[in-house]
Amino acid sequence: MTVRTRFAPSPTGYLHLGGLRTALYTYLFARKMGGVFILRIEDTDQEREVPGAIDRIYASIREAGLTYDEGPNVGGDYGPYIQTQRRHLYAPKAWELVERGGAYPCFCTKEWLEDARKACEARGETFKYDKHCLGISKEEAKRRIDAGEPYVIRQNVPLTGKASFDDVLFGHIEVDCSTLDDSVLMKADGLPTYNFANVVDDHLMGITHVLRGSEYLSSSPKYNLLYESFGWEKPVYVHLPVVMRDASHKLSKRFGDPSFEDLLQRGFLREAIVNFIALLGWSPGDDREFFTLPELEEVFDLKGLNKSPSIFDMDKLTWMNSEYVRRMPFEDYLAMATPWFEAAGVAHLDTRRLAELMQGRTEVLDRIPPMVDFLATMPDFDVALYTHKKMKTDPQVAAQALALAKSVLVTISDWREEVIHESLMAAIAASGMKNGQVLWPLRIAISGRESTPGGAIEIAYLLGKEETLRRLERSIAVLP
């Protein structure tokens, strides 16, 4: 039997990292099993739908490298893959369920229910619909519906007994039917709720394995009841724990947690994000940490899934990203870094050399500008920077060092790193000073920064002779 999995997001905004992880695992499982990965859009809540969200979801999934075999804008034999385009499919199924006794039409108004719920809450009890409309006869129901009265269709959950389901990760989960409410399956607007649509579509689309967030863990027994009423074969369930921002809050936009898009925009590499996300709640079983998507498709196994929620750790993502940056081909790095060099106003310099210096120091691309912008404009700095205990320098030493450096640098006509290096080193050796005593102040004098990507020689080279001397003279002039 061919494995068929699906990722079924709602177009209510961007694809958050938890969603991305669910999509990733669903995709990986399908690939690992040589199965089919399907994308389905669950847009039955018209009110919550955000314009443009569908396109953003497509873009994120594509950007992550998760190719789907069936779905909107790809096609497939089980389409359409957008629920509002399947709307005609649900009502007949719902009425079939009514015939089978698994559901019933309900005419109670939203307002009435809300009041009842509030009253219940006030008494400190859990609200449960009392099946009031279950007693309405078929004939009366038909009459009222024909007369245009609004109605919904509710699931008819048995009053007694147990409902259960089996989850690959969490095992057998069982609840008393008495604790379950008759949830709405078909809304008054004629569209199904998630509770119904997911069951119908998973069945109709031949989904064999359902991977989804653990927020559905407690309603899954009810879905199984539906499968049983229909006499349909149940899928294999795998509920995934939540991705948290800290111990008690899940990742959320409101707290400023980044989406996949945000991360990409900030200069995280998609390969690094995917790799990191894969390891958030899943382990290959050994100590290996670096995986390409094809490698993940190879080694992914549901056995490595973790049951407890995991906290998204930006520090570790940042580290992993810096590893990916370091390992990428130089030309690729140069191409990716160039826009950031432009943003920092240093694109007129020898960017190839700058990129060589920067590649090993770039954790995230958006950190490039603040690291290199001093090359564009000389920052103001405190002369205290000349004082460095280990380098054995202070403003007095700096005065000598800078004078020496200047005397050497003005004579250089062939402004290359090797030449600058040799000339400076020869002069330092002749002067009897330590390397650091000259090089540290020089670097400070031409960069204005305590730390820079590269030493005095690299910085001088990048700046060019004219600018180096200009900065040097200016710094000498302001020495106390």
Place this chain on the structure above:
RNA sequence: GCCUCCGUGGUCUAGUGGCCUAGGACACCGCCCUCUCAAGGCGGCAACACGGGUUCGAAUCCCGUCGGAGGUGCCA
């Protein structure tokens, strides 16, 4: 409140009764290298939530407590 689930260092995790004086990674700290930073090398800090059982033996099995999460919508 009720129902369900979860609980290894600050974080991601390995571990499925003896291989565990609990392994790896991130972060943090120290040292080395070094013209700064980064990288690299070496070293360090730091966990089985708690309490009872079961067993010759428990992070691993059972019970309870505590803590956290999810659900309790004509949201998904």
